[in-house]
Amino acid sequence: MSAPLRQRKSWKALETHYLEINSRHLREFFAEDPQRGERMRRDAEGIYLDYSKNRVTDETLSLLIQLANESGLALHRDAMFSGEHINVSEDRAVLHVALRMPKGTPLVVDGVDVVEQVHTVLDQMTDFANRVRSGEWKGHTGKAIKNVVNIGIGGSDLGPVMAYEALRYYSRRDLTFRFVSNVDSTDFVEAVRDLSADETLFIISSKTFGTLETLTNARSARDWLIQQLGDASAVSKHFVAVSTNEEKVSAFGIDTANMFGFWDWVGGRYSMDSAIGLSTMLAVGPEGFYEMLEGFHAMDVHFQTAPFEENLPVLMGLLAVWNRDFLGCQTVGVMPYEQYLKRLPAYLQQLTMESNGKHVSLDGTSIDYQTGAIYWGEPGTNGQHSFYQLIHQGTTIVPVDLIGFAKSLNPLGEHHDILSSNVFAQAQALAFGKTEEEVRAEGTPEHVIPHRVMEGNRPTNVLLCEILTPRLLGALIALYEHSVFTQGTIWGVDSFDQWGVELGKVLSVQIIPELESSSEPEPSHDSSTNSLITLYRALKRKEDNRGDQ
Numbered sequence: 001m002s003a004p005l006r007q008r009k010s011w012k013a014l015e016t017h018y019l020e021i022n023s024r025h026l027r028e029f030f031a032e033d034p035q036r037g038e039r040m041r042r043d044a045e046g047i048y049l050d051y052s053k054n055r056v057t058d059e060t061l062s063l064l065i066q067l068a069n070e071s072g073l074a075l076h077r078d079a080m081f082s083g084e085h086i087n088v089s090e091d092r093a094v095l096h097v098a099l100r101m102p103k104g105t106p107l108v109v110d111g112v113d114v115v116e117q118v119h120t121v122l123d124q125m126t127d128f129a130n131r132v133r134s135g136e137w138k139g140h141t142g143k144a145i146k147n148v149v150n151i152g153i154g155g156s157d158l159g160p161v162m163a164y165e166a167l168r169y170y171s172r173r174d175l176t177f178r179f180v181s182n183v184d185s186t187d188f189v190e191a192v193r194d195l196s197a198d199e200t201l202f203i204i205s206s207k208t209f210g211t212l213e214t215l216t217n218a219r220s221a222r223d224w225l226i227q228q229l230g231d232a233s234a235v236s237k238h239f240v241a242v243s244t245n246e247e248k249v250s251a252f253g254i255d256t257a258n259m260f261g262f263w264d265w266v267g268g269r270y271s272m273d274s275a276i277g278l279s280t281m282l283a284v285g286p287e288g289f290y291e292m293l294e295g296f297h298a299m300d301v302h303f304q305t306a307p308f309e310e311n312l313p314v315l316m317g318l319l320a321v322w323n324r325d326f327l328g329c330q331t332v333g334v335m336p337y338e339q340y341l342k343r344l345p346a347y348l349q350q351l352t353m354e355s356n357g358k359h360v361s362l363d364g365t366s367i368d369y370q371t372g373a374i375y376w377g378e379p380g381t382n383g384q385h386s387f388y389q390l391i392h393q394g395t396t397i398v399p400v401d402l403i404g405f406a407k408s409l410n411p412l413g414e415h416h417d418i419l420s421s422n423v424f425a426q427a428q429a430l431a432f433g434k435t436e437e438e439v440r441a442e443g444t445p446e447h448v449i450p451h452r453v454m455e456g457n458r459p460t461n462v463l464l465c466e467i468l469t470p471r472l473l474g475a476l477i478a479l480y481e482h483s484v485f486t487q488g489t490i491w492g493v494d495s496f497d498q499w500g501v502e503l504g505k506v507l508s509v510q511i512i513p514e515l516e517s518s519s520e521p522e523p524s525h526d527s528s529t530n531s532l533i534t535l536y537r538a539l540k541r542k543e544d545n546r547g548d549q
């Protein structure tokens with residue numbers, strides 16, 4: 001059992017070390033060591049991580065690695081891979097890594113070979129995907145499926161939509177994919193407005209099959225389908241479910257023969273490579289899906305076997321802890337310079353913030369250090385013309401992950417080199433900035449000089465890859481998963497529960513009848529909630545003056 005985090009030897013050494021190097025600038029680090037850029041680069045599975053533009057020295061890295069050792073990272077990692085119940089607050093194993101283990105690699109957990117279970121479902125998914133993609137699976141009126149609508153939320157949406165967008169280049173273009181997550185009816189209505197029900201397949205994705213948003217959307221989808229096709233028996237040809245809860249799937253009216261299962265040891269935000277990825281498999285085909293799994297698995301093996309000094313997820317995780325707890329950075333920007341990765345930041349928000357946004361340690365004691373940072377981001381060049389100003393010259397330091405590719409999937413003239421030049425230029429500008437002397441030497445009027453000075457010394461990771469493929473996507477996501485794991489291990493939190501989302505759900509269920517009620521009893525909450533509910537009811541009653549829509 002490790003000592004509490006702030007009492008660990010390496011943590012104390014890092015505190016002293018931080019004071020020693022805090023005033024130093026990346027300009028100095030680079031000037032002192034012409035090899036820094038090459039030395040502080042590692043690669044694995046087609047991803048090159050340049051971490052040289054972080055505010056670290058060799059000593060920082062060595063102390064962070066000592067911290068990883070002192071925090072029992074290797075043991076905790078091995079416990080995860082062997083199926084120990086490391087999700088302590090829910091008493092569950094955490095085995096998303098089993099989802100991508102090759103067939104025939106036995107992993108017996110709680111008396112069951114989980115890899116065999118995984119491959120049984122993968123085979124079932126493959127068979128189904130082949131039948132839909134070939135047109136053999138017919139809808140109620142005998143037509144082949146042309147549209148796939150995934151209904152889910154959180155991990156049952158963000159992974160599928162991110163992966164679909166990421167792998168769109170490899171997807172079947174004659175199939176239309178839509179993703180409905182928000183309980184706002186507009187989401188569903190807009191998703192289906194141009195679809196023919198007789199060519200549409202709904203995938204209801206929900207680990208618990210109890211999520212209000214998803215079930216509300218699923219019921220509306222069922223009503224829409226029955227209304228369009230005029231026959232309730234149409235549901236069996238147009239609805240499939242992905243869930244761990246057979247009973248609830250069946251109660252909803254979906255034949256469990258059309259259900260694709262997974263297990264309580266797969267967390268929602270770690271589930272895109274389980275049956276929750278059925279829409280991904282329908283889009284890119286089983287082959288593409290298996291390629292993605294290979295990428296995930298390759299990064300898992302790297303995480304398990306590479307020494308920490310060479311280990312990409314470990315290095316990224318440790319740098320994240322350094323930036324969060326020593327530099328005091330509250331947020332991390334993730335900027336993909338690859339249009340197909342436009343949903344990656346949203347996906348990573350759930351992965352990182354639902355995992356490590358915790359205020360107590362594994363044994364339930366309050367934490368006296370900072371944990372999970374706020375993750376956010378946008379495709380890179382768009383961000384540059386919007387919020388990068390604050391990253392360059394604002395009063396808060398925002399470490400940024402810049403993700404670039406050497407090749408475009410859609411090469412066109414000079415576009416790609418222009419795009420990529422920005423990856424390097426932004427990292428350079430953030431690190432080195434522009435001094436007063438440099439600004440003055442450009443002939444800038446004295447009163448404008450302070451406005452144009454750029455401090456620099458702002459940390460970035462550059463992740464450079466050759467080209468986006470399913471395999472690469474798998475490796476990239478596993479890299480972030482294990483970086484999150486590394487951070488959670490150092491912080492000693494349960495990265496696999498999410499109790500914080502429960503209270504809002506419970507309160508909303510209490511409020512729903514108060515909004516629907518026509519008899520309008522007095523709401524009985526705090527004065528703000530009461531007056532908002534009263535106002536809502538009054539606005540709801542007001543005549544709608546929009547005219548004919």
Ligand code: F6P
Nearest residue numbers: 154155156206207208211268501
């Ligand atoms: O409310 C949070 C959450 O539980 C996420 O962790 C999960 O990914 C999401 O809801 C959806 O849950 P389900 O797949 O059970 O519908």
